[in-house]
Amino acid sequence: MKQLVMVILFFLQVPLVWAQQGKRYIKKGNELYQQQKFKEAEESYRKSFGRKDQPLEGNFNLGDALYKQKKFPEAAQKFKQIAESAKGNKTVASQAYHNLGNSYLENQKLEEGIEAYKKALINNPNDDATRYNLAYAQEKLKKQQQQDKQNKDKNDKNKDQQNKDKQQNKDKNDNKDKNKDDKDKDKQNKGDDKKDDKGGEKPQPDKLSKEDAQRMLDALNNNEKQTQDKLKNKKFKGGKGRTTKDW
Structure with missing residues (x-):
């Protein structure tokens, strides 16, 4: 200082x-x-x-x-006032702008600090201390901008990933809903197949009980036996003989 x-x-x-x-x-x-x-x-x-x-x-x-x-804003205001009022006195202006740059730098106003250092060098180009502080502030600003860019890229990447995860969850939920609807539809279709046109239950062949199957089989056997008995009691009838006539 x-x-x-x-x-x-x-x-x-x-x-x-x-x-x-x-x-x-x-x-x-x-x-x-x-x-x-x-x-x-x-x-x-x-x-x-x-x-x-x-x-x-x-x-x-x-x-x-x-x-x-560490009253940096107040100090900056004072040095700025001195620098701007130091008409024709380059020594005072150079020192005031140098200290103004330091006040800005301590208050994390890097761009303003860089401009103040540049004005100090305009009034005193041979001031090595100001030239050093200017290079330091420029390097610090460069790193800050790089860090800000990295943070922005990271935030954008996280945001994209969140949107991607959200879309995947949405698609997954949509598929669950679709599968549920398909299952409900299949269940409903199976229920409709069991009903006849009048809304009653359709007979289900695969649901035939063992007793019903045995009765049906016995009935078929009886019918076949009765048919065979009828055939046995019938007499054979040959074809009609040809009538012959004596001339």
Whole structure:
């Protein structure tokens, strides 16, 4: 994290007493910052602000104190404000954009961080620290995009498999219903075969009892015997003789 230490030129209309008091708050804030008392340093930097004007050094270091407290959105807002207002001061703009990129990176806003690092390099192309952070953020974004793609492909595959399983279960249930309907239909057809046209039960040959079969067999034997007896009692009748006539 870059901390700005520079001489602040105050406008002439700012009371000299307040300017001196603001410097004292900034100095005190820097001491607290070095002691890693970042919250107290934040409070001291804020006290360095006048009613309207905010000293650049105190404003910049306030962003650092917010960053150290992991208040990344607030720190990003502060550094962005400084970078955009640093007209003509490429050194301040470069450092502000560098810290802005760090704040975005810590807040998992990789694309915004990359853009901030690029703007820092535009203002200071020789800043190796910014160039390193830019390469790191780009590589991290690349891996994140690859992971997101893998997760998406996995989710799509799982979704397709779920749809496939759902369709298979549906087909299986449909086949069960069809087999059940076929069985019910066969059962109904078998029941209809046992009924005659009047709705009564049809005689079932294969259901003939043993006693009925024996009676039928005895009846057939008796009929055959009676027929043979009748044939025996009949006399043989020959053909008619030819009438002859004497001439």
